[in-house]
Amino acid sequence: MHTDARKLENEALLEADICIVGAGAAGISIALEFINRPVKVILLEGGGFEYEERIQELYNGKTTGQPYYPIKSSELHYFGGTTGHWGGYCSLFDPIAFTKRDWVDKSGWPITQETLIPYYKRACPILDIGEFEFDVKYWQEKDPTLVPIPFDEEVAWTKIWRFSTPTRFGTKYRDTIVNAENIHLYTYANVVDITTNEAISDVKTVTFKNYEGKTGRVSAKYFILACAGIQNPRVLLAANKQAVKGLGNENDLVGRYFMEHAEIKSAELWLNQKSELKLYMIVQPRVQGEIAITPKIQENNEILNGIVSFIPLDYAKQMPSYIQLWNTPDPRVNQQHARDAMDKTAGTRLHRIFEKFKPAQSRLMHQAFQLSMRLEQAPNPLSRVTLSDEKDELGVPRASLNWAFTSLEKKSVRKIYEIIGQQAGASGIGRVRLMEELWDENDDTLPVTTSGGWHHMGTTRMSDDPKNGVVDANCKVHGVHNLFIAGASCFPTGAGVNPTFTIVALAIRLAGHIKDLMNSSTSA
């Protein structure tokens, strides 16, 4: 069912068993889990079904530190959320991502990869990525021309990506959600406050507002905040009438440990003989390999997890980094910038016609490839989301983001390329050249061309210890019995992998946990 909250009576009080705040990948995945179950779910979405400039403006904010995309353009504020500009990359967080690593402060999840595997499998059809197969050998058997680079498997291995079409949740799941009798979707319902009991141990209601001046409240047994990595901490910090430091922020952790993936075009691979490196290009059925470093070598070198992709150097040199392209507050303009740059890289129409007539040998085979790294960020308390003094039009303080790195990121980038360089030489395939920004070992700063992946993680991090995390292993806010968080803000570390697949897997797991809680309370 769908209701436009602008048409509600002012100060309406709505009641449900579960209230989900935010209809992006996480919120919609959870709602789907409850369809046709004997529970009433209210799904609150701040925007409508399409992009609207005035709604997106509510996400405006400031950035400091390492140059970042304008906040307003980095998360989308309408039904379907940021899947509206998702690239479709899906891969597993490797076991090491969940492990406590002595050389990475604050690393370690209270769950393992094994815990998430059944949920990853269930996320595959939701994200339209086909079978749950991430083993390079499986793909090589299907297509023997997909040959891995012959690196020592004890040192570096080929990590497999699957690609969603990409699934736009706003398009694919709109009818399913709207037609579900027990799912009550309210659009134009921006949550502006959370009210708890006196002990601040239970959420009683969330308050929503819209530009039409309508205010409403939702009362529920369970509340799930699913507003993405910048807005989740913003909503918690802004709920400070009762909890002065913000809800769930007793230990000053909400908003801290903001992590992105540092995406850096930072080296070149020069082959002794031209090659297509077919496995490392995107091939049908939408599979691609990238090079990862084994856990043992990460441990020996005390480095972060970074995954390396390959782009023919001729093309890559013409393509600016995303941080240079995605530079306006309007995500639509930025997407156009990116499309234009890709078109320019592909050459003029005439050039593309000529390309088609070239023999495959010269069209597909290359001697030089740009190496681009997607590096996990070390958890850093100074990298954080806070509230700014400025408020949005609905009266909520805007988010302010300070993106900051430690010295471990630069060290890791340099070391990973040295390892790949050593492997390239030892396997006789060629040589690696690091870009000039990496030459000075005493320089900890990342290049200004370092991009992010629009992956906002860590700001309500997961830990069994309330002094180290905002939520527990079940994504429940410590100290608040009925408030849960969904999304990448719960990730204690970010792996070297895009987060959407893991967001959906974790959301399905959270839905299962709430089902268990409801079943146990019914049977009691």
Add this chain to the structure above:
Amino acid sequence: MKRRTFVYSALVVGAGLGVTGIYFRNNETRWKSQPLGYPYILSGICDDETLRKIGTAYRKLVPEENSKEKLLNELNAGLTTRQLNSDRASLVNELELKVESDFKDHKLVTIAGWVLSKTEARQCALLSLS
């Protein structure tokens, strides 16, 4: 008109092949005459100017090897007299194996961003002194 185009094309292709031939012949002559001072595998990736720049940078990075004698001593080390006196193609082969084994044994040096084997870096250094 068509004939003229064909003639021009043939000239361009011919000239291209000629230049390529001269390049490879020169390359071959160089490594054949001075295998110790010419990194064969790396020369397939970098032009001579880059190889010399790498060599100069290596001599700056490792000043104790900044002489022909010292570099030759280091390059000869590990090679038997028989290998050194073998025909030049065999010596090039031995040096290639030495480069590969440097990579396997982590005897590496990063110069101007290139992750190189110590042996080929020394070969570049020797080239830069020629």
